[in-house]
Amino acid sequence: xxxxxxxxxxxxxxxxxxxxxxxxxxxxxxxxxxxxxxxxxxxxxxxxxxxxxxxxxxxxxxxxxxxxxxxxxxxxxxxxxxxxxxxxxxxxxxxxxxxxxxxxxxxxxxxxxxxxxxxxxxxxxxxxxxxxxxxxxxxxxxxxxxxxxxxxxxxxxxxxxxxxxxxxxxxxxxxxxxxxxxxxxxxxxxxxxxxxxxxxxxxxxxxxxxxxxxxxxxx
Numbered sequence: 225x226x227x228x229x230x231x232x233x234x235x236x237x238x239x240x241x242x243x244x245x246x247x248x249x250x251x252x253x254x255x256x257x258x259x260x261x262x263x264x265x266x267x268x269x270x271x272x273x274x275x276x277x278x279x280x281x282x283x284x285x286x287x288x289x290x291x292x293x294x295x296x297x298x299x300x301x302x303x304x305x306x307x308x309x310x311x312x313x314x315x316x317x318x319x320x321x322x323x324x325x326x327x328x329x330x331x332x333x334x335x336x337x338x339x340x341x342x343x344x345x346x347x348x349x350x351x352x353x354x355x356x357x358x359x360x361x362x363x364x365x366x367x368x369x370x371x372x373x374x375x376x377x378x379x380x381x382x383x384x385x386x387x388x389x390x391x392x393x394x395x396x397x398x399x400x401x402x403x404x405x406x407x408x409x410x411x412x413x414x415x416x417x418x419x420x421x422x423x424x425x426x427x428x429x430x431x432x433x434x435x436x437x438x439x440x441x442x443x
Contacts, residue, residue, distance in 0.1 A: 226250040228317065229282060230292040231305055233257045233264075233272055237292030240319065240337065241268060244290065247322055253287065258305075275305070279312050288317040291335045291353050298389050298407050299353075299371040306335060306353045306371075316353070333370070345382070360392075363400070375412070 228250040230237045241252050255267050259274035266272060273281055289309055293302040316335030320326065324342040333352035340358040348362050351370040360374040363382040370388045378392040381400035390404050393412035403419040410416050411427040420426065
């Protein structure tokens with residue numbers, strides 16, 4: 225069974241440890257994070273070590289790394305930690321949940337986490353350290369860069385380009401044949417119908433709480 229070190233010590237890292245355990249993906253042997261962020265010496269009975277000590281404690285041939293950094297600051301933290309670990313000579317595993325459907329001609333980088341029910345259709349290319357939450361879908365011939373996040377049930381239609389550091393919110397939909405440049409934020413349930421420039425933000429129509437109605441008036 226492959227030995228794994230989860231990079232991170234927050235809620236996302238802990239969640240990934242549970243996924244690894246539930247799906248018997250490998251054996252987690254430690255969590256690793258920058259020394260300044262270590263607040264406790266163990267998580268779930270496993271040691272928390274510093275990135276600075278990683279190479280001294282575990283050789284590059286002994287372990288694979290699992291990305292355990294979430295999407296805060298549009299994944300800039302994830303990129304920084306990924307690049308640090310790569311500079312040490314480590315390889316990241318792609319965590320793929322057994323219920324995910326990935327076509328045979330999909331091209332995968334490393335350090336991607338692909339959770340329950342994700343569908344990645346034919347001829348998709350997926351870069352490095354992307355997070356795909358449950359039920360998200362990347363349709364045919366789409367090119368996805370690095371450090372992107374696809375929240376629960378996000379849908380990207382075919383022949384689309386998603387650059388780097390984009391966040392696609394829960395149940396958001398990206399139209400086919402468009403380009404999202406770096407750092408685009410698409411809010412939950414929004415529909416991206418045209419290409420978007422770097423740092424663009426798209427939000428859905430306003431959802432309002434009706435103050436003059438009760439639920440029992442409607443159903």
